[in-house]
Amino acid sequence: MVKRAAWFLVWCALVAGLAHLYLLPAPESAASRLDGAVALTVLTRAGPVSMTAAQWLPGALAAEMPASFESEALKAQAVAARTYAMSAHRHTEADLCILNGGCCVAYKDEAALRALWDTDYEKNMAAIEAAILATDGQYLIYEGEAIQAVFHASSAGSTEESAAIWSPAPYLVSVPTPETPENTPGLVTTVRFTPGELAEALGISPEGDPAAWLGEAVLDGAGRVAYISIGGQRFTGGEIRGALGLRSTAFTATWDGDRFVFTVSGHGHGVGMSQYGAQAYAAMGWGYEAILAHYYPGTTLTSLSSR
Ligand SMILES: [Zn+2]
Numbered sequence: 001m002v003k004r005a006a007w008f009l010v011w012c013a014l015v016a017g018l019a020h021l022y023l024l025p026a027p028e029s030a031a032s033r034l035d036g037a038v039a040l041t042v043l044t045r046a047g048p049v050s051m052t053a054a055q056w057l058p059g060a061l062a063a064e065m066p067a068s069f070e071s072e073a074l075k076a077q078a079v080a081a082r083t084y085a086m087s088a089h090r091h092t093e094a095d096l097c098i099l100n101g102g103c104c105v106a107y108k109d110e111a112a113l114r115a116l117w118d119t120d121y122e123k124n125m126a127a128i129e130a131a132i133l134a135t136d137g138q139y140l141i142y143e144g145e146a147i148q149a150v151f152h153a154s155s156a157g158s159t160e161e162s163a164a165i166w167s168p169a170p171y172l173v174s175v176p177t178p179e180t181p182e183n184t185p186g187l188v189t190t191v192r193f194t195p196g197e198l199a200e201a202l203g204i205s206p207e208g209d210p211a212a213w214l215g216e217a218v219l220d221g222a223g224r225v226a227y228i229s230i231g232g233q234r235f236t237g238g239e240i241r242g243a244l245g246l247r248s249t250a251f252t253a254t255w256d257g258d259r260f261v262f263t264v265s266g267h268g269h270g271v272g273m274s275q276y277g278a279q280a281y282a283a284m285g286w287g288y289e290a291i292l293a294h295y296y297p298g299t300t301l302t303s304l305s306s307r
Helices: 002-023 053-064 071-087 110-134 195-202 237-244 275-283 288-295
Strands: 039-044 047-052 138-142 188-193 225-230 233-236 251-255 260-265 300-303
Touching: 039 053, 047 053, 053 071, 053 110, 071 110, 071 138, 071 275, 071 288, 188 195, 195 237, 225 237, 225 251, 233 237, 237 251, 275 288, 288 300
Parallel strands: none
Antiparallel strands: 039 047, 138 300, 188 260, 225 233, 251 260
Protein backbone atom coordinates (compact mmCIF):
# COMPACT_ATOMS: atom_id res chain seq x y z
CA MET A 1 0.00 0.00 0.00
CA VAL A 2 2.79 2.37 0.97
CA LYS A 3 4.64 1.42 -2.19
CA ARG A 4 1.59 2.09 -4.33
CA ALA A 5 1.10 5.49 -2.65
CA ALA A 6 4.75 6.32 -3.27
CA TRP A 7 4.42 5.47 -6.97
CA PHE A 8 1.30 7.58 -7.13
CA LEU A 9 3.23 10.55 -5.74
CA VAL A 10 6.00 10.02 -8.29
CA TRP A 11 3.40 9.86 -11.05
CA CYS A 12 1.73 13.08 -9.81
CA ALA A 13 5.07 14.87 -9.68
CA LEU A 14 5.84 13.72 -13.22
CA VAL A 15 2.49 14.87 -14.59
CA ALA A 16 2.74 18.21 -12.79
CA GLY A 17 6.29 18.64 -14.06
CA LEU A 18 5.34 17.89 -17.65
CA ALA A 19 2.32 20.15 -17.49
CA HIS A 20 4.50 22.85 -16.03
CA LEU A 21 7.05 22.52 -18.84
CA TYR A 22 4.35 22.43 -21.49
CA LEU A 23 2.67 25.55 -20.14
CA LEU A 24 5.79 27.60 -19.73
CA PRO A 25 6.03 30.13 -22.54
CA ALA A 26 9.15 31.00 -24.46
CA PRO A 27 11.97 32.53 -22.42
CA GLU A 28 11.61 36.24 -21.98
CA SER A 29 13.63 38.59 -24.10
CA ALA A 30 16.56 40.29 -22.43
CA ALA A 31 15.11 43.58 -23.65
CA SER A 32 11.98 43.26 -21.47
CA ARG A 33 13.88 44.62 -18.50
CA LEU A 34 10.95 46.03 -16.52
CA ASP A 35 8.37 43.33 -17.36
CA GLY A 36 11.02 40.75 -16.52
CA ALA A 37 11.15 42.07 -12.96
CA VAL A 38 7.39 41.63 -12.33
CA ALA A 39 6.79 38.31 -10.60
CA LEU A 40 3.35 36.77 -11.14
CA THR A 41 1.75 33.68 -9.69
CA VAL A 42 -0.34 32.28 -12.52
CA LEU A 43 -3.00 29.64 -11.96
CA THR A 44 -2.78 26.89 -14.61
CA ARG A 45 -4.62 23.58 -14.91
CA ALA A 46 -1.62 22.03 -13.16
CA GLY A 47 -1.86 24.52 -10.29
CA PRO A 48 -0.13 27.84 -9.58
CA VAL A 49 3.17 28.49 -11.40
CA SER A 50 5.57 31.41 -11.17
CA MET A 51 6.08 33.55 -14.25
CA THR A 52 7.34 37.04 -14.90
CA ALA A 53 5.09 39.51 -16.68
CA ALA A 54 7.51 39.23 -19.62
CA GLN A 55 6.81 35.50 -19.85
CA TRP A 56 3.04 35.82 -19.47
CA LEU A 57 2.34 38.83 -21.70
CA PRO A 58 3.04 37.39 -25.19
CA GLY A 59 0.55 34.53 -24.74
CA ALA A 60 -2.04 36.91 -23.27
CA LEU A 61 -1.70 39.61 -25.94
CA ALA A 62 -1.72 37.01 -28.72
CA ALA A 63 -4.88 35.40 -27.32
CA GLU A 64 -6.68 38.70 -26.77
CA MET A 65 -6.03 40.60 -30.01
CA PRO A 66 -5.31 39.54 -33.61
CA ALA A 67 -1.58 39.96 -34.31
CA SER A 68 -2.56 41.61 -37.60
CA PHE A 69 -4.02 44.63 -35.75
CA GLU A 70 -2.33 48.04 -35.99
CA SER A 71 0.82 48.33 -33.87
CA GLU A 72 -0.69 51.16 -31.77
CA ALA A 73 -3.75 49.00 -30.99
CA LEU A 74 -1.46 46.13 -29.98
CA LYS A 75 0.52 48.48 -27.73
CA ALA A 76 -2.72 49.72 -26.10
CA GLN A 77 -3.77 46.11 -25.51
CA ALA A 78 -0.33 45.24 -24.10
CA VAL A 79 -0.64 48.07 -21.56
CA ALA A 80 -4.22 47.07 -20.67
CA ALA A 81 -3.22 43.40 -20.16
CA ARG A 82 -0.14 44.34 -18.11
CA THR A 83 -2.27 46.66 -15.96
CA TYR A 84 -4.85 43.91 -15.49
CA ALA A 85 -2.15 41.57 -14.22
CA MET A 86 -0.91 44.16 -11.76
CA SER A 87 -4.35 44.70 -10.24
CA ALA A 88 -5.72 41.17 -10.61
CA HIS A 89 -7.66 39.92 -7.70
CA ARG A 90 -9.99 37.10 -8.65
CA HIS A 91 -8.02 34.24 -7.14
CA THR A 92 -6.73 33.71 -3.64
CA GLU A 93 -3.95 31.32 -4.69
CA ALA A 94 -2.66 33.31 -7.70
CA ASP A 95 -2.53 36.78 -9.24
CA LEU A 96 -4.51 35.62 -12.24
CA CYS A 97 -5.35 32.46 -14.18
CA ILE A 98 -4.75 31.22 -17.71
CA LEU A 99 -7.72 28.86 -17.59
CA ASN A 100 -9.55 30.68 -20.41
CA GLY A 101 -12.83 30.32 -18.61
CA GLY A 102 -13.91 33.92 -19.17
CA CYS A 103 -12.51 34.69 -15.73
CA CYS A 104 -9.17 36.47 -16.27
CA VAL A 105 -7.36 37.47 -19.46
CA ALA A 106 -7.34 34.87 -22.25
CA TYR A 107 -4.06 33.05 -22.84
CA LYS A 108 -2.51 30.83 -25.49
CA ASP A 109 0.79 29.03 -24.94
CA GLU A 110 3.43 28.58 -27.60
CA ALA A 111 2.10 25.22 -28.79
CA ALA A 112 -1.41 26.66 -29.26
CA LEU A 113 -0.07 29.70 -31.10
CA ARG A 114 2.10 27.58 -33.41
CA ALA A 115 -0.94 25.47 -34.24
CA LEU A 116 -3.07 28.57 -34.82
CA TRP A 117 -0.59 30.65 -36.80
CA ASP A 118 1.33 27.88 -38.56
CA THR A 119 3.78 29.50 -41.00
CA ASP A 120 2.88 33.00 -39.75
CA TYR A 121 4.14 32.21 -36.25
CA GLU A 122 7.45 34.11 -36.49
CA LYS A 123 5.89 37.15 -38.18
CA ASN A 124 2.95 37.34 -35.75
CA MET A 125 5.06 36.79 -32.65
CA ALA A 126 7.41 39.55 -33.82
CA ALA A 127 4.44 41.97 -33.93
CA ILE A 128 3.26 40.83 -30.48
CA GLU A 129 6.71 41.15 -28.92
CA ALA A 130 7.34 44.53 -30.55
CA ALA A 131 4.17 45.92 -28.90
CA ILE A 132 5.20 44.53 -25.52
CA LEU A 133 8.79 45.81 -25.74
CA ALA A 134 7.66 49.25 -26.92
CA THR A 135 5.56 49.53 -23.75
CA ASP A 136 7.90 47.63 -21.42
CA GLY A 137 6.81 48.22 -17.83
CA GLN A 138 4.05 50.71 -18.72
CA TYR A 139 0.68 50.52 -16.95
CA LEU A 140 -2.28 52.71 -16.05
CA ILE A 141 -2.96 54.17 -12.62
CA TYR A 142 -5.76 56.14 -11.00
CA GLU A 143 -5.01 57.89 -7.72
CA GLY A 144 -1.75 55.99 -7.54
CA GLU A 145 -3.22 52.49 -7.93
CA ALA A 146 -3.16 50.18 -10.96
CA ILE A 147 -6.64 50.38 -12.50
CA GLN A 148 -9.11 47.62 -13.33
CA ALA A 149 -8.16 47.66 -17.02
CA VAL A 150 -11.08 45.66 -18.37
CA PHE A 151 -11.66 45.49 -22.11
CA HIS A 152 -14.00 43.89 -24.63
CA ALA A 153 -14.18 43.08 -28.34
CA SER A 154 -16.50 45.79 -29.70
CA SER A 155 -19.27 48.26 -28.97
CA ALA A 156 -21.48 50.23 -31.32
CA GLY A 157 -21.58 53.98 -30.71
CA SER A 158 -20.53 54.04 -27.06
CA THR A 159 -19.00 51.80 -24.42
CA GLU A 160 -20.80 50.69 -21.25
CA GLU A 161 -20.29 52.19 -17.79
CA SER A 162 -18.96 49.87 -15.12
CA ALA A 163 -21.76 50.94 -12.77
CA ALA A 164 -24.33 49.24 -15.04
CA ILE A 165 -22.77 45.80 -14.50
CA TRP A 166 -20.32 45.86 -11.60
CA SER A 167 -19.42 48.63 -9.16
CA PRO A 168 -18.80 52.13 -10.45
CA ALA A 169 -15.26 53.26 -11.28
CA PRO A 170 -14.53 56.86 -12.26
CA TYR A 171 -12.46 55.78 -15.27
CA LEU A 172 -14.89 53.08 -16.50
CA VAL A 173 -17.57 55.37 -17.89
CA SER A 174 -19.40 55.37 -21.21
CA VAL A 175 -17.34 56.99 -23.99
CA PRO A 176 -17.86 57.22 -27.77
CA THR A 177 -16.30 54.45 -29.83
CA PRO A 178 -15.75 54.38 -33.62
CA GLU A 179 -16.77 50.85 -34.70
CA THR A 180 -18.83 50.53 -37.85
CA PRO A 181 -19.94 47.43 -39.77
CA GLU A 182 -17.17 48.32 -42.26
CA ASN A 183 -14.29 48.27 -39.76
CA THR A 184 -15.66 45.61 -37.37
CA PRO A 185 -16.68 42.17 -38.59
CA GLY A 186 -19.89 40.93 -36.98
CA LEU A 187 -20.59 44.27 -35.28
CA VAL A 188 -24.34 43.73 -35.68
CA THR A 189 -25.75 40.24 -35.29
CA THR A 190 -29.31 38.96 -35.53
CA VAL A 191 -30.72 35.98 -33.65
CA ARG A 192 -34.23 34.58 -34.12
CA PHE A 193 -36.36 32.48 -31.77
CA THR A 194 -39.74 30.82 -32.14
CA PRO A 195 -42.10 31.55 -29.23
CA GLY A 196 -41.44 28.03 -27.91
CA GLU A 197 -37.67 28.46 -28.10
CA LEU A 198 -37.80 31.83 -26.36
CA ALA A 199 -40.11 30.56 -23.60
CA GLU A 200 -37.86 27.55 -22.95
CA ALA A 201 -34.64 29.60 -22.92
CA LEU A 202 -36.11 32.11 -20.45
CA GLY A 203 -38.01 29.56 -18.36
CA ILE A 204 -41.36 31.29 -18.88
CA SER A 205 -44.74 29.97 -19.98
CA PRO A 206 -46.74 32.93 -21.24
CA GLU A 207 -50.05 32.51 -22.98
CA GLY A 208 -51.73 34.40 -25.78
CA ASP A 209 -50.49 36.26 -28.81
CA PRO A 210 -46.65 36.36 -28.94
CA ALA A 211 -46.97 39.87 -30.36
CA ALA A 212 -47.92 40.97 -26.83
CA TRP A 213 -45.04 39.22 -25.05
CA LEU A 214 -42.46 41.96 -25.49
CA GLY A 215 -42.53 44.86 -23.07
CA GLU A 216 -40.70 48.10 -23.64
CA ALA A 217 -36.99 47.92 -22.77
CA VAL A 218 -35.61 50.23 -20.07
CA LEU A 219 -32.21 51.43 -21.24
CA ASP A 220 -29.22 52.22 -19.03
CA GLY A 221 -27.11 55.38 -19.26
CA ALA A 222 -25.13 53.95 -22.19
CA GLY A 223 -28.23 53.00 -24.18
CA ARG A 224 -28.04 49.27 -23.47
CA VAL A 225 -30.88 47.20 -22.09
CA ALA A 226 -31.08 47.52 -18.31
CA TYR A 227 -34.43 45.73 -18.03
CA ILE A 228 -37.02 44.28 -20.35
CA SER A 229 -40.26 42.49 -19.63
CA ILE A 230 -40.92 39.36 -21.70
CA GLY A 231 -44.05 37.29 -21.26
CA GLY A 232 -44.99 39.27 -18.16
CA GLN A 233 -41.65 38.64 -16.40
CA ARG A 234 -38.95 41.25 -15.88
CA PHE A 235 -35.35 40.39 -16.82
CA THR A 236 -32.12 42.35 -16.70
CA GLY A 237 -30.32 42.86 -19.99
CA GLY A 238 -27.54 40.63 -18.65
CA GLU A 239 -30.00 37.83 -17.87
CA ILE A 240 -31.40 37.98 -21.40
CA ARG A 241 -27.88 38.08 -22.87
CA GLY A 242 -26.87 35.00 -20.88
CA ALA A 243 -30.04 32.98 -21.47
CA LEU A 244 -30.20 33.67 -25.20
CA GLY A 245 -26.46 33.69 -25.89
CA LEU A 246 -26.53 37.24 -27.26
CA ARG A 247 -23.20 38.91 -27.92
CA SER A 248 -24.04 41.95 -25.76
CA THR A 249 -26.81 43.73 -23.86
CA ALA A 250 -27.07 46.34 -26.65
CA PHE A 251 -30.05 44.75 -28.36
CA THR A 252 -33.51 45.41 -29.65
CA ALA A 253 -36.26 42.78 -29.74
CA THR A 254 -39.18 42.63 -32.16
CA TRP A 255 -41.84 40.12 -33.23
CA ASP A 256 -41.99 39.62 -37.01
CA GLY A 257 -45.22 37.63 -37.03
CA ASP A 258 -43.36 34.33 -36.99
CA ARG A 259 -40.32 34.69 -34.75
CA PHE A 260 -38.77 37.00 -32.18
CA VAL A 261 -35.87 38.88 -33.72
CA PHE A 262 -33.01 40.09 -31.48
CA THR A 263 -30.70 42.55 -33.20
CA VAL A 264 -27.48 42.88 -31.21
CA SER A 265 -24.72 45.49 -31.45
CA GLY A 266 -21.13 44.85 -30.36
CA HIS A 267 -19.56 41.89 -28.60
CA GLY A 268 -18.77 41.59 -24.91
CA HIS A 269 -19.65 43.43 -21.69
CA GLY A 270 -18.82 46.77 -23.29
CA VAL A 271 -16.81 48.18 -20.36
CA GLY A 272 -13.37 49.78 -20.76
CA MET A 273 -11.34 49.62 -23.96
CA SER A 274 -13.01 48.32 -27.08
CA GLN A 275 -10.46 46.29 -29.03
CA TYR A 276 -12.01 46.99 -32.44
CA GLY A 277 -12.41 50.60 -31.36
CA ALA A 278 -8.70 50.73 -30.53
CA GLN A 279 -7.98 49.24 -33.94
CA ALA A 280 -10.17 51.84 -35.68
CA TYR A 281 -8.55 54.73 -33.78
CA ALA A 282 -5.07 53.34 -34.57
CA ALA A 283 -6.03 53.18 -38.25
CA MET A 284 -6.98 56.88 -37.99
CA GLY A 285 -3.47 57.62 -36.71
CA TRP A 286 -4.03 57.71 -32.95
CA GLY A 287 -1.13 56.59 -30.75
CA TYR A 288 -1.63 54.03 -27.99
CA GLU A 289 -1.39 56.69 -25.28
CA ALA A 290 -4.35 58.58 -26.80
CA ILE A 291 -6.34 55.36 -27.22
CA LEU A 292 -5.82 54.42 -23.56
CA ALA A 293 -6.61 57.96 -22.35
CA HIS A 294 -9.86 57.84 -24.33
CA TYR A 295 -11.12 54.48 -23.05
CA TYR A 296 -9.85 54.94 -19.47
CA PRO A 297 -10.46 58.68 -18.93
CA GLY A 298 -8.73 60.34 -16.02
CA THR A 299 -6.06 57.65 -15.71
CA THR A 300 -2.30 58.20 -15.99
CA LEU A 301 0.12 56.10 -18.00
CA THR A 302 3.08 55.37 -15.78
CA SER A 303 6.06 53.04 -15.80
CA LEU A 304 7.55 50.57 -13.38
CA SER A 305 10.80 52.50 -13.85
CA SER A 306 9.28 55.43 -11.97
CA ARG A 307 8.34 53.41 -8.90
ZN1 LIG B 1 -9.08 33.78 -13.45
